[in-house]
Amino acid sequence: MNLNKNFIHDNFLLDNGMSQSLFHEVAKKLPVVDFHNHINPQHLASDKMYNNIAELWVNEDPYKHRAMRINGLFENTITGKETSDKDKFNAWAQTLPKTMGNPLFHWSCIELKRVFEIDELLTPLSAERIWNTCNIKLKDKSFSANHIMKRWNVDAICTSDSFFDDLSVHKQASLKSGFIVLPSLRADEALDIDNWKSSKFLVQLSQSNKKEINTLEDLKSALHDRLEYFDKHGCKLSDHALNSGFTFQECPDEKAASIFKNIIANKSITATETVQFQSHLLGFLGKSYSNFGWTMQLHIGAHRETSCRLRRLAGPAGGFATIGKTANIKSLCSFLNTLEKSSLLPNVIIFTLNPSDNEALATLTGSFAEDGIPGKVQFGPAWWYNDHLTGIQDQLMAVSNYSLLSRFVGMTTDSRSIMSFSRHEYFRRILCNLIGNWVEKGLIPMNEEILHELITDISYTNSKKIILNEK
Numbered sequence: 001m002n003l004n005k006n007f008i009h010d011n012f013l014l015d016n017g018m019s020q021s022l023f024h025e026v027a028k029k030l031p032v033v034d035f036h037n038h039i040n041p042q043h044l045a046s047d048k049m050y051n052n053i054a055e056l057w058v059n060e061d062p063y064k065h066r067a068m069r070i071n072g073l074f075e076n077t078i079t080g081k082e083t084s085d086k087d088k089f090n091a092w093a094q095t096l097p098k099t100m101g102n103p104l105f106h107w108s109c110i111e112l113k114r115v116f117e118i119d120e121l122l123t124p125l126s127a128e129r130i131w132n133t134c135n136i137k138l139k140d141k142s143f144s145a146n147h148i149m150k151r152w153n154v155d156a157i158c159t160s161d162s163f164f165d166d167l168s169v170h171k172q173a174s175l176k177s178g179f180i181v182l183p184s185l186r187a188d189e190a191l192d193i194d195n196w197k198s199s200k201f202l203v204q205l206s207q208s209n210k211k212e213i214n215t216l217e218d219l220k221s222a223l224h225d226r227l228e229y230f231d232k233h234g235c236k237l238s239d240h241a242l243n244s245g246f247t248f249q250e251c252p253d254e255k256a257a258s259i260f261k262n263i264i265a266n267k268s269i270t271a272t273e274t275v276q277f278q279s280h281l282l283g284f285l286g287k288s289y290s291n292f293g294w295t296m297q298l299h300i301g302a303h304r305e306t307s308c309r310l311r312r313l314a315g316p317a318g319g320f321a322t323i324g325k326t327a328n329i330k331s332l333c334s335f336l337n338t339l340e341k342s343s344l345l346p347n348v349i350i351f352t353l354n355p356s357d358n359e360a361l362a363t364l365t366g367s368f369a370e371d372g373i374p375g376k377v378q379f380g381p382a383w384w385y386n387d388h389l390t391g392i393q394d395q396l397m398a399v400s401n402y403s404l405l406s407r408f409v410g411m412t413t414d415s416r417s418i419m420s421f422s423r424h425e426y427f428r429r430i431l432c433n434l435i436g437n438w439v440e441k442g443l444i445p446m447n448e449e450i451l452h453e454l455i456t457d458i459s460y461t462n463s464k465k466i467i468l469n470e471k
Helices: 017-025 041-045 053-057 062-070 075-079 085-099 103-116 127-138 145-151 168-177 193-199 201-209 216-232 253-264 271-292 308-314 329-341 355-364 389-402 418-440 448-468
Strands: 032-037 154-161 180-186 237-242 295-300 347-352 377-379
Touching (some): 017 448, 032 237, 032 418, 032 448, 041 145, 041 168, 053 085, 053 127, 053 418, 062 075, 062 103, 062 308, 075 308, 085 103, 085 127, 103 127, 103 145, 103 418, 145 168, 145 418, 154 448, 168 180, 193 201, 201 216, 216 271, 237 271, 271 295, 271 329, 329 355, 347 355, 355 389, 377 389, 389 418, 418 448
Parallel strands (some): 032 154, 154 180, 180 237, 237 295, 295 347, 347 377
């Protein structure tokens, strides 16, 4: 079954001549900078070859797993260790035609087209043919991890890395791939004090720095050493998941030190003390990021306590979280204000999982501006469940209406898969169509120089400046 005559055609999602011109003359030619993803840098350092299309495209993708669950497939078929890769691929082939209207449908069609030159829709009828076609190509070195990344015209990426990861692999990945591969710090472990004991976070932190941690100052010193390690390896960004229900309460050093003393003595602390201590550490880290010149990313609003059954089966990142309640704007402002009062507010990118927050967070970008720094606080791109057609449009409109679209940092994949860089093309087509329609409707003038600069900045330049640490 062929898609209706080149479904992913040159002018896909581009409604008019101006939209088409902006995409083909400007956006399409620009390299990709992806400052937030979960790509394994070792796969780039080794230039990984893939055994089959399922290993590359299906097995590690929680977006696809989620869709297959909704489609009624058995969990064992989706993620079971005893299930063959071919059966997992066939399960996805059974599900993909059911995803029309979901971004997975558009992304998947773009990915098969761009990487494997396949226009045919993946269905149970075409699955065998597409399985064989892709697997034959994947045997060729031109379909290694780095070569696939080059098909997406990747210029630079920042992976998500824990405090204790070996960051030497990023330099190896950069040399092997020919594009920039930098670490970014996923700092959630530092604030997850409820699980410090089970995760042995303090033990690992102490061992990594060869220092005992007995006091709050010891903890801060050890954290600073890890940040310094990241900085020496080119890190320019940190990331915190502030889940649904996030609150911030200022907590002075003396109080935080007392709480920490109880924590390391294995004494119970109250829910209020937990929030206070987390707030204190978050403030310390935020100020530290500023000192290092990093950008702090805040991913707000995921509600992760859903199905205990699926968590046991698929792990904490299995694709079963949901959208939480709207952001606590008062707490968020209090946190940012605490940093600003110390003259140590870093550049900030705020993502939300709840689209009801769009206008509030877009407005917040103007509440903590700083002399000489364009886009000091950013409302980040449509994230996770929101990076669909209307979700991207809504986010762009919120930034445009309440902030400065020209200073927006553009798209990220937030994905584990190198196939997911299709999302940059998808975003750029939606962006160019939005701007092109504004021109066609007479809402903005047809000034080629200004329009080209706008598309270039949003698609590439603004995000590249983050990685290069430029103003």
